[in-house]
Amino acid sequence: xxxxxxxxxxxxxxxxxxxxxxxxxxxxxxxxxxxxxxxxxxxxxxxxxxxxxxxxxxxxxxxxxxxxxxxxxxxxxxxxxxxxxxxxxxxxxxxxxxxxxxxxxxxxxxxxxxxxxxxxxxxxxxxxxxxxxxxxxxxxxxxxxxxxxxxxxxxxxxxxxxxxxxxxxxxxxxxxxxxxxxxxxxxxxxxxxxxxxxxxxxxxxxxxxxxxxxxxxxxxxxxxxxxxxxxxxxxxxxx
Amino acid sequence: xxxxxxxxxxxxxxxxxxxxxxxxxxxxxxxxxxxxxxxxxxxxxxxxxxxxxxxxxxxxxxxxxxxxxxxxxxxxxxxxxxxxxxxxxxxxxxxxxxxxxxxxxxxxxxxxxxxxxxxxxxxxxxxxxxxxxxxxxxxxxxxxxxxxxxxxxxxxxxxxxxxxxxxxxxxxxxxxxxxxxxxxxxxxxxxxxxxxxxxxxxxxxxxxxxxxxxxxxxxxxxxxxxxxxxxxxxxxxxxxxxxxxxxxxxxxxxxxxxxxxxxxxxxxxxxxxxxxxxxxxxxxxxxxxx
Ligand SMILES: Nc1ncnc2c1ncn2[C@@H]1O[C@H](COP(=O)(O)OP(=O)(O)OP(=O)(O)O)[C@@H](O)[C@H]1O
Ligand SMILES: [Mg+2]
Numbered sequence: 001x002x003x004x005x006x007x008x009x010x011x012x013x014x015x016x017x018x019x020x021x022x023x024x025x026x027x028x029x030x031x032x033x034x035x036x037x038x039x040x041x042x043x044x045x046x047x048x049x050x051x052x053x054x055x056x057x058x059x060x061x062x063x064x065x066x067x068x069x070x071x072x073x074x075x076x077x078x079x080x081x082x083x084x085x086x087x088x089x090x091x092x093x094x095x096x097x098x099x100x101x102x103x104x105x106x107x108x109x110x111x112x113x114x115x116x117x118x119x120x121x122x123x124x125x126x127x128x129x130x131x132x133x134x135x136x137x138x139x140x141x142x143x144x145x146x147x148x149x150x151x152x153x154x155x156x157x158x159x160x161x162x163x164x165x166x167x168x169x170x171x172x173x174x175x176x177x178x179x180x181x182x183x184x185x186x187x188x189x190x191x192x193x194x195x196x197x198x199x200x201x202x203x204x205x206x207x208x209x210x211x212x213x214x215x216x217x218x219x220x221x222x223x224x225x226x227x228x229x230x231x232x233x234x235x236x237x238x239x
Numbered sequence: 240x241x242x243x244x245x246x247x248x249x250x251x252x253x254x255x256x257x258x259x260x261x262x263x264x265x266x267x268x269x270x271x272x273x274x275x276x277x278x279x280x281x282x283x284x285x286x287x288x289x290x291x292x293x294x295x296x297x298x299x300x301x302x303x304x305x306x307x308x309x310x311x312x313x314x315x316x317x318x319x320x321x322x323x324x325x326x327x328x329x330x331x332x333x334x335x336x337x338x339x340x341x342x343x344x345x346x347x348x349x350x351x352x353x354x355x356x357x358x359x360x361x362x363x364x365x366x367x368x369x370x371x372x373x374x375x376x377x378x379x380x381x382x383x384x385x386x387x388x389x390x391x392x393x394x395x396x397x398x399x400x401x402x403x404x405x406x407x408x409x410x411x412x413x414x415x416x417x418x419x420x421x422x423x424x425x426x427x428x429x430x431x432x433x434x435x436x437x438x439x440x441x442x443x444x445x446x447x448x449x450x451x452x453x454x455x456x457x458x459x460x461x462x463x464x465x466x467x468x469x470x471x472x473x474x475x476x477x478x479x480x481x482x483x484x485x486x487x488x489x490x491x492x493x494x495x496x497x498x499x500x501x502x503x504x505x506x507x508x509x510x511x512x513x514x515x516x517x518x519x520x521x522x523x524x525x526x527x528x529x
Contacts, residue, residue, distance in 0.1 A: 053418050077424030089419035091412050102412045105405070106424035154423065 003029040003064050004189060005050070005081065005158055010059035012042070012049045019045045021213040022059065027158065027191045032184050034192045034200040034221070036234055037210035043193045044086045046210075047160050051083035052076050063158070078106040082156035086163055086193075088147040092136025096127055099135050099146055103153030112155070120149040123182065141172040148179065158189040165196050177203055197234035201225040209234070244377055246498045247491065252383040254490020255390035256448050260463060261470035261482040262394050263441035266401070269477040270414040270434045273322065273337040277345035278467045279460030281439050284348060285311060285446025286455045287356060290363050300365050300451050301389065307447050308440040315439030318344075319432045345460070352457040363450040386448040393444060397437070398479070410434060414477075469509055473516050475523020484524050 005027040012020040020042045027033045037043050048054045050061050052073035061069045064080050073083075082103075091099050100120060104113045121128040124145040130138065135146060144164055151159055161180070165173040177199050184190055184203075194200035201207055201221045208218040209230060217227060224230050264278050275281075289307055293300050325340045326333045370381040401407040410430055413420040417427040449463070470489055474481030489509070496508045520526055 051422060053421065072426070073418075073421035074424050074426045077422060083422050085419060085422065089416055089422075091415045091419070093415055094408070094411060098408060098411075102408060102420070102423045102425070105409055150423070 006062040008060045011057040012045050013057045019213055023215055025208050029189055032190045032204045034204040034207040036194055036197045041210040042213040044162050047162050077154055080156050081158040082151035082154045083160040084147045084151045088143050090135045090143045095132055096135050097131045099150050100153050103150035116153055120152050124149055140167050160191045162193045246494050250491035250494030252387040254487040255387040256445050257489045258394050258483050258486035259390045259445045260467055261486050262397055263438035264467045265471055265479050265482040267438040271431050276341040279464030280345045280348035281442040282446035282463040283460040285443025286450030289447035290361050290455055300363050300447050304444050307443050311443035312436040312440035316432050316436035319435040356457055361455045365451050481523040481525040
């Protein structure tokens with residue numbers, strides 16, 4: 001069975017208003033794929049529908065060969081995909097360590113959990129220093145690391161990252177993107193949603209450009225970063 | 240001096256029971272975002288069911304606590320999905336819908352109790368009833384001490400469950416963000432059911448303890464609904480630590496007002512206090528509420 005995520009003809013609506021109008025894309029094992037688009041294009045909506053946070057109106061979502069369309073998110077967890085939501089969604093009243101352990105809620109194998117915990121704390125030494133601290137007291141960048149670490153704790157191989165660079169200072173933005181590269185090199189698959197198109201295309205293998213709920217252009221990152229429409233709309237017209 | 244110490248001890252002892260009621264009530268609010276207007280009626284039902292079982296089986300009410308917990312746990316577990324439907328049907332007014340629904344439940348419970356059991360007062364008798372311990376000239380009724388100890392044990396087990404178990408961790412996560420908890424594999428519908436069930440179970444147990452100290456009647460509920468509101472607002476909405484502090488404070492206030500001002504002024508003075516607390520600390524005594 002092909003590993004990865006495959007979405008076909010996805011439509012999502014909020015009440016009567018359709019926000020995503022039949023979107024298809026694929027994320028294959030080992031790839032970094034980016035989904036870029038302006039504010040309100042529907043990027044977060046797509047991720048939420050894929051991970052079962054909101055219902056799918058039409059279309060199919062297939063994860064590692066299993067159709068999971070409209071499954072509630074708690075049933076999808078543990079099948080190999082984790083979603084780091086927009087705004088991080090940290091449990092502020094839990095400690096850093098507890099946040100990470102919630103990520104492993106569905107896992108039984110104590111050894112594997114401990115192994116992943118060591119891996120995550122090694123990846124983010126700042127979290128290791130602040131293990132006992134309430135997560136709400138972390139800085140924005142640290143919270144983003146925690147959100148990614150927590151997703152890794154679910155044991156997932158495919159990560160859906162919704163604007164990990166949001167609200168971060170430029171230096172931190174760069175380190176978050178470096179972390180994405182590290183994680184990908186460790187064998188994870190990443191679907192990266194970004195408004196920071198330049199950065200996203202720099203690290204991605206392929207990309208999709210979303211415009212008001214439909215995919216306008218897609219292709220290799222290299223091709224997209226030279227495409228005139230992408231240059232004009234998302235890369236500030238720079239040549 | 241002796242009267243003062245006696246008053247303080249009485250207040251602390253009764254405060255233990257208020258902690259048990261408010262710990263569950265606070266958790267219910269923190270996780271489900273439901274303010275249960277029927278809280279006092281669960282107290283009343285807990286007291287009555289304990290009375291009925293105890294008088295027909297001659298088992299001491301203290302020994303019946305586990306059974307009462309299980310019975311009311313099941314009742315809450317079965318009722319919660321209906322409550323959940325009411326809230327999710329009208330998301331924008333969830334808090335109001337929950338209040339209306341639980342108000343309806345409270346009227347229903349009280350009406351049914353009145354029809355079945357009438358207005359008569361009943362007394363729950365335990366092995367500790369009527370006995371007392373004398374310590375340095377202070378008289379401590381064994382029953383109050385016993386109920387206090389039970390209330391504290393129940394509350395500690397509850398806190399341990401919440402802080403130290405895997406399920407408790409899931410509850411605390413869901414209390415903050417049900418959608419994100421879902422992404423972590425936590426089924427929030429199940430959490431909601433269990434949390435409501437724990438709350439009804441705990442509240443009914445408090446009812447049994449209260450019934451052992453005071454007399455039981457079908458009108459007793461309202462008093463405890465008001466007390467629960469006092470504790471939860473004074474302690475800070477959603478803060479369990481705050482509820483513990485406020486529970487003790489409520490016990491002490493009750494005791495002092497009854498002795499030094501007069502029992503009929505309890506609610507008046509309580510709400511004056513609540514007003515002052517909210518003015519000085521709008522987020523509750525410990526400043527940890529919403
Ligand atoms: N809960 C909601 N209820 C109703 N409409 C919504 C809701 N969430 C999003 N929308 C609408 O759906 C559309 C897509 O929103 P979405 O959040 O997916 O955009 P986005 O591409 O993630 O934007 P951004 O880059 O600002 O995060 C927007 O028009 C938005 O107003
Ligand atoms: Mg978004």
